[in-house]
Amino acid sequence: MTVARTPTGAVPPRGRRAGRSAGDDREAAILATAERLLEQRSFGDISIDDLARGAGISRPTFYFYFPSKDAVLLTLLDRVTAEADSAGGDVLDRLAEDPRARWRELIGRFHATFGAHRAVVLACAQVRGTNAEVRRLWADVLERWVQAVQHAIEAERRRGAAPGGLPARDLSIALNSMNERVWYATFADDGPAVAERDVVDVLLDVWLTAIYRDTAPPPA
């Protein structure tokens, strides 16, 4: 991971110019309120008035800081995104050392990172259907994971550790999609889910068999 991120044009703080100012506190207060409320109610059940009140300002003033409710979520997502991008770290560069452990670490980090911002991620999943910007930003995050894994698979194949088969990109998409959906079911109580403590191991098992096509742990 640690993939180059396309500059997201991350909702510039509309009004003010650079440097400290009272507005920075308000902006932070709005974001904090949003994150707090999202842990209690769904995104749709939070009104702009709620966010404004929570930050100690009136509703019109909210619009001074953000153009819409969605923009707040987008900013929140932007943080998670940044974290997710670095979460992979250089794990996949050191695959040859101990493939099983490295893949497990990767999947574990995926879950841990998103789990740490559970409320925000769930809200994004909810809004993704209606908001094109959130959809795009989310797709970008996924795309970077997909590419990182794709390259790792190709590297494993090159060094003879993994056999050929599906195009590495397709395989990577399928596996990452699985992880995303399983993560979602685990935290959103939406559909059949694997027990939370087993999630990583279940996914790992499918990953390893799909990539190495073998029951035995991949060769070191």
Next chain:
Amino acid sequence: MTVARTPTGAVPPRGRRAGRSAGDDREAAILATAERLLEQRSFGDISIDDLARGAGISRPTFYFYFPSKDAVLLTLLDRVTAEADSAGGDVLDRLAEDPRARWRELIGRFHATFGAHRAVVLACAQVRGTNAEVRRLWADVLERWVQAVQHAIEAERRRGAAPGGLPARDLSIALNSMNERVWYATFADDGPAVAERDVVDVLLDVWLTAIYRDTAPPPA
């Protein structure tokens, strides 16, 4: 498949009693309008007024037939659900004949069934986050697929065609989750997707390796 469906309590036609009546036409008109409009705009962009006008009635009259916009979608989903439940057919009962072909058929039908009601399914995915009933109904559909596949995996293991490994249920959940998410990405333009014509084959490949843990086609 052809699993026993829990009676869904499928939004009883509130007002009228049994037998033909003018209201049945209206109700059908509302549903038809909804399905038609969903192919053009997102669920959120369709107002109750749109549905009413489309069915040739006024907005208050709409409420005579459905308690809310969501209820319309729920009814639509109910149809898809019924279709999805029978889509599997007895495919999995005849696995021993030609496992690879049977599994492929199953995955293909999954895609075809949902693809045939693409607009409705996408709308449901969108609303799932906010509407508990849709979420539950959807979870039920998934649960039945998961169980059917789980039993098939167990049968394959019993007859010695597939080796043990993950609990069959966990494996089934993971694989079905993958299918759902990949389907979604394919049709919703949301995240990295596999080329549509390859989808079934990619998924099939992961399924077979995960279930049979072998590159070779499973023994007949």
Next chain:
DNA sequence: GGGGACAGTCAACACCCTGTCGACTCCGCT
């Protein structure tokens, strides 16, 4: 054939939420 019962219909209302406008304050700077 008069009268209840009920399907079916809608204008009008109450309500909530979003987004905007214009006027206001406060503060630093010149």
Next chain:
DNA sequence: AGCGGAGTCGACAGGGTGTTGACTGTCCCC
């Protein structure tokens, strides 16, 4: 003193939902 911009909000316009109450037609039973 007075200009300009950050920061603030009351009040409005607009669009959506859900409800009420009054109206029409029709069937059916006495």
